[in-house]
Amino acid sequence: MSLRRQPSRATTKPSLTPPIFTNPTIDLFLQQFSQFVRRHIIENKSETVLVAGPPSCGKTKLLEHIFTKLHIEDPSLTERILIFRLNGLIHSIETSAIQEIASQHNIQRKTTNDYQSDNLQILLETIANEKIDKRIYFIFVLDHFEHFTYQKLNSILYTLFDAVYSDKKSYSILTIAVSNRSDCLELPEKRLKSRFSQIYYILSSPPIEEYTKYILQSYKVKRDVQIPNDFFSSLTNVEQKIIHYLRDPTANMNEDTRPDQQLDGCLTHLELLLLLMSNNVIKRIEEKLQNKISGANESDDDDNDDEENRSGIMTDIKFTFDQVYHEYAKYVLKNHKYFYDKAVVRKTFLRLIERGFIRRYFGRYAPVDEPLSGEHTMVMVINSDELKQYVESKPLPAEIKRYAKSNTII
C-alpha cells in the first residue's frame, strides 16, 4: 500500500468547459468528433468533414464546446491551433474571407498584424511561418457551406481542399463544413467534390421536453414549463420562448408558429368591406374560369370544389383595384352606405397592401416603384377562412355581416 497521499475527489479540478445539453446521441457525437480532431492533430493530417443537421439543432454550439474542451485539456495546443470561423453568407468571396481570417488571427494571437495578402494560401503560409519551430493546425469552420459552393471556381475551397493532398510540413488544415443541407456534398464542382472526404456527421435536434428541462435547470428555475411541440421549432426558438415565459408568465405560450392575421385591432370597417369585396371578386373570377373550363353544365368535380372552397385555401387569382372598386360602387349604389370618394377608397386599399393583407403582383417587366394604378394586379394574402371566422365572431355593423353572408362563398 502506497503511503503517498492520494488526491481526494474533493480537490479534483472542476470542469471548466461551459455546460451544454447532452444526451447519449450527442455524447456519442462529441466523443467521435473529438477523437477525429485529435487524430488530425496527432497525425498532422489535413482533412475535410461535413457536419449537417436541421437549422438551429446545435451544430455550431457543439463544435465550440469541442474546441473549448480541447484548449482546456491540452493548454500546450493553444499556441498551435488556430480556429477560423467563416460564414458562407458573407465570406464566400476570397477577399472577404482573407480579411476575416486576418482579423480572427489577430484576436486569437492578440496582435495587430496587417496582412496585405489577396491569396489565401499565401496568408496561411505567412501565418504558419511566424512560428517556424512549431507546426500550426488550422481549423476552418465553414458555416453555411452551401454558399461557398455557389461561387464558381471558389479559390477558398480549392486552397482548403488541396491541402489534403499536399504535403505541407509547416501546417495542416482541418476543414469542417457546416450546413443545414445534408445533400451539400453534391453541390461543389466535380474537382472539389473529388477532393472532399466522404466523412460526415448528421445531427438532429434533441426532444423538446428534454431540452426544456435542461434550460430550466440552467436558469435555476424549478417550475415546469410546457412548450408546444412545433414541427419547425429550433432550439434557439425553444429557448427564446422559455425566456419569454419566465420573464412574463402572462405571455401566451400556445400561440401558433404562424399566428393568424391580426385582423382584430387592425382593420377599419371600410378596410374590412374592401377585403370582403376583394374576396368576392376573386370568387367570381374563379367561377368564370371554372365555367369556361368545364362548361356551363355541372361537373362531377363540383363537390370537390366545394370542399376546397370550404377549407379556405389561399388562391393566387389576380385581381385589380378597379375590379374591387367596381364591386364597391355597386354596393354603394344598392345600399347607400359607406359612400366615399374614389381617392379615399384607393388610399384605404393602399393601407391594406401596406399591412400585408393584399400583395401586389409584379410581372417580369413591371417597375417596382410604380404607384398603384387601377390596372395593377394583386393577390389576396389572407385566408378566406380567417376572414369568415373574424366576420362571424366580432361585433360588426349589420350591413357588413349581411354583405359577407350574401355575396361571398365564406
Place this chain on the structure above:
Amino acid sequence: MSLPDSYSSRLSIYSSLEKLFSPNPTIPYPSHVYVHGNNNTGKSTIVKHALDKHNHSALWFDCREIHSLNMFYHTFISLLSTDSIPSMKNFNDFVRVLRDLSIQDVNNVKKKKTKQHYFVVLHHIELLLNYDTTGYLLYLLFKLNELTLGHFHHTLILIGHQQFYQLPPMKQIEAELGVLLPTTIFVPAYTRTEIVVILQNILTQQQDILPSSFGQLQIIIELALQVFYTVTNDLVELKDMSTMCIKDFLRNNARKQANDDGSNNDYRLLYQKEFFMQVLNSVYTRSMSIPQFLDTHTADEEKTDNSSHIATVNNSNGRDLPLSAKFLLIAIYLATQNPIKYDHMLYDKQSQGKKSRRGKIMHKRTQLESSKLEYLPLSSNKPIALNRLFAIHSSLIGDTVPLTTQIYTQLALLTSMRLIELVGGSNETGTINLNEPKYRCTSSSDYVRRLASSIDFKIDDLILV
C-alpha cells in the same frame, strides 16, 4: 420615466415589455423581439419608455432616416464609438469593426464581470430591409452575436407594422436558412373610445378651448369620428382631421360670438358632417393641404365666396362650365362606365322596337345582375376614342346641335382643367397620334354626378351596372 397619460390604454403592453427588459441575475434577456402593429399606435414610445425605465443602453435607429446599408453601418458604429470610423463597404467589414470595438470596450472596462449589453432598436425595419439586395440582412442581424464571436452582447428589437413572417426576406430565409422566431408583441389599433379620450386630451391642451366648450368639443370629436373612424384608425390622421374641424368650429364661434344666442349650434353641427366628408375627400387623400383647405372651406351654412384661384379637380365649380362642356364630361364618363357593345341600345334613339329604350336598359340591367358576370375590368381610366365620345355627346345633346370647332375648343378646355386627359402622347417628343386620339376621364364619379344633377340630367338611367 413613466408612460405619459395619453398612453394609459397601453399599460398592459408596456408592462409586458418592461418585464422582458428588466435585469435578472439568472434569466438572460431575449435575443430578438419584434413589436408590430398599425402605424401610430404607440409602439416606439412604449419601447422607449420600457428601455428608459431600466436605464438600458439603447442604440436607436429610425430606418426612415437611413438611406443605404452603408449609412446604417456607419451610424451604428458612430453610436458606439467617438473615434474615427474606418470605411465599411459591406456587412463583412461592419462585423469586423463592430467586433473590434466590442473587444476594445471589454478591455477598457475595469470590472470585467459585468458585460455591456446593448439594446439595438430598428424602427420601421421594413424600410431598412428594402435596401437589402441579397435577402440575408435580417438573418445576419439575428446572427450578429455569433458573427462577432460572442463579443457584442445585445438584444435586437425590431419595430414594424407587418406580421413577422410577411417581411420581405422571410420566404427566402425560411427556404434556405431556417425558421426565425423572435419574441412577438402585437400592439392593436386604438379603439374608438380610446381615441375619443386621447383626442380630447390632446386637443384641449393644444387648442385654446374654454372649459365651457369642453362638452361641445366632445360632441364634435364624436361626430367627426363617426365619419372618419370608418375609414381610418390612424391616430395622427384622426388628430389632424379633428384639429381642422375644431379650428373651423372655433373660427365660426369667434366670428359669431356677438350674435350667437346658442340656437345656431345644431345647424352648425349638421353642416359640419358635410364638412367632415370634404375633409376626408381632400386632406385625408393629400390632394389639399390643411391651411389651403381651411382657407377655402367652412362648415358654416353661409358659404363664403369661392374666390380661390386654385382650380383643382374636385373643387372646380360646375356652374362655370358651358353646358356642352358638361355634356362632354358626362359623355366621357358614360363611355367609361358602359361597354361599347351597348352604345347602340343606349344612345341610338332611332332604333325603337316594341320595347322603349328605357325598357331595354332596365331589362339589360336585370340580366346582368342575375347572371352575376364579371362585367368588365371596368376602369374609369379606360381611354375612349374621340369618335365614340362625340357620338355619345351628340346623342345626349340632341341632333339639333351641330358638331363644330367649338366642341373641340371645349375639349381642349376640359383637358387644360385636367378634368379629362389626352392619352397616347409621347412625353419625349410630344407627338400625338392624331389618327386615333383617345381621352381618359380623370374626374371622380362624385363630381360628374354632381354636375349631372346640376343640369337635371339623370345619369343613372344610362348606366347599365
